[in-house]
Amino acid sequence: MIGLLYCAAAFEPYLLEVATKSMSHSERTETRKATTPRRSAAALKRMPQRLGDIALTTHESVYRGLRNRILFGGFLPGSAVTLRGLAEDMGVSPMPIREAVRRLIAERALKMMDNRRVLIPPMTEEAFEQIIFSRKTLEPELASRAMDRIGPAEIKAISTHDRAVDRAMAIGDVEGYMQANYRFHFAIYERARADTLLALVESIWLQFGPFMRMAYGRWGTSSLEDQHQAAIAALERKDRKALKAAIAADISQGMNFIGEGILKRSS
Amino acid sequence: MIGLLYCAAAFEPYLLEVATKSMSHSERTETRKATTPRRSAAALKRMPQRLGDIALTTHESVYRGLRNRILFGGFLPGSAVTLRGLAEDMGVSPMPIREAVRRLIAERALKMMDNRRVLIPPMTEEAFEQIIFSRKTLEPELASRAMDRIGPAEIKAISTHDRAVDRAMAIGDVEGYMQANYRFHFAIYERARADTLLALVESIWLQFGPFMRMAYGRWGTSSLEDQHQAAIAALERKDRKALKAAIAADISQGMNFIGEGILKRSS
DNA sequence: GCGCGATTAATGTGATCACAATGGGGAGGT
DNA sequence: ACCTCCCCATTGTGATCACATTAATCGCGC
Known part of the structure; x- marks a missing residue:
């Protein structure tokens, strides 16, 4: 409710687009296309369990879909989500939605209000500052630990992602930028x-994903700069100090852009 | 499965004691005392919702009970928990247990194996090192932020908790010690x-709770030292630097005791 | 016309049932 | 005596229903 103030301004139409979930719930929707699904004998064709790579539970794929959508800005900060609404969107029963939503609430990607309504947590200046502190504390450390395990093959993959970042930034593809940056x-x-440590960082990213999307949606990605090249160069030289500095600088620049955009220039 | 190796040694009988949950599910157990509860008309008296302070959902009280039990060592690292088992223990249906367990898994207080069995996560040396790093990074910072809001009244309350710590330590009350220390x-x-930030720290504490209990259970609390007095003195002097140092030293001492106990001396 | 109250719709919560899969234990064979 | 295979108990998962509560909407009185 409170958070809805954040989206009072006019807004781009990406609000409810489906991000990157490839759920193949074909055999289940046909069960549910009747307006009033009766339970009598309809519960027979259950647990088909799409085996994309390995057996994946329904609530797990729901969780991943929602997670990506939050992480890459598929929801607006302050917007409400409902169990039955999501269930209908994703073509599953409310039960796996409940578990996925409960999990995301625990990870602070969603927030349950006192009235038990669930919504994308709106950002506050205090939370934003804590997020920056956590990121600048944890992520350089994580990069430093990773350095010894990063060889030429990994550097190649990382560089590929960086080029995808630049490409998306050039054409103003906000969601593509966020995915590539992630x-x-x-x-x-x-x-x-x-x-x-990684779990702590992932929880943090989930918390500023929607907010970041809002900033980019308003002011674009054209004026963005990053320290990715510096980080890659440090990885190649195995320069731990430079790597940590590059990651820290990248965080500072990125978060500063977002914070300036939303929190300072007000509406 | 793997983690069960940790509890192979002989062990004290605190394994499954109920910690500090005051659930008053009296009116619900009488519904369930029949060996095979039928659903026909038994679902009438639902949602009595004990209103201790404010309306509390069943899964929330289950969550708090389980959380305390984990935090203060009511479970052994590596021990398994089952939905139906907990449901029977707590006198509720498996449904609120599912939500509470899902939440605790997301907070890394529980771990779901690939076979979907749920257990108290066993400790590894790597995880332990990361926990120490996270604690030493986050907790002094949190204390520093708190200092400006801590007046004489708060210092009095904090000192009371410290005296409880000493008292429990003196009589070897392990669980009392852990609660007071928390x-x-x-x-x-x-x-x-x-x-x-607090949420990150709480997640960390949940992860070493069972492990800490194991160490104290084996070697007692008599040789423990802490830096609580130094922290309190720093709070009184409003000495930010000393406060952070005291918290960091307290973490080092405590975690070192635990780590030495379990990880180094093997069995 | 415009607030304001009662009715209705919608939402989260809890319970129960059905099912797939894993695991343990016992019987049978070597 | 030991290993192997099969059977059954147990476990997590998903669906559906019932209920309490909150939000929304319509209608009535001023």
């Missing part, structure tokens, strides 16, 4: 094999 | 009014 950073961090 | 730290951290 992949760039986490391609580095994942090599640290430090999942306890 | 209250001491979080009485400080909460004053920072930085819930984004």
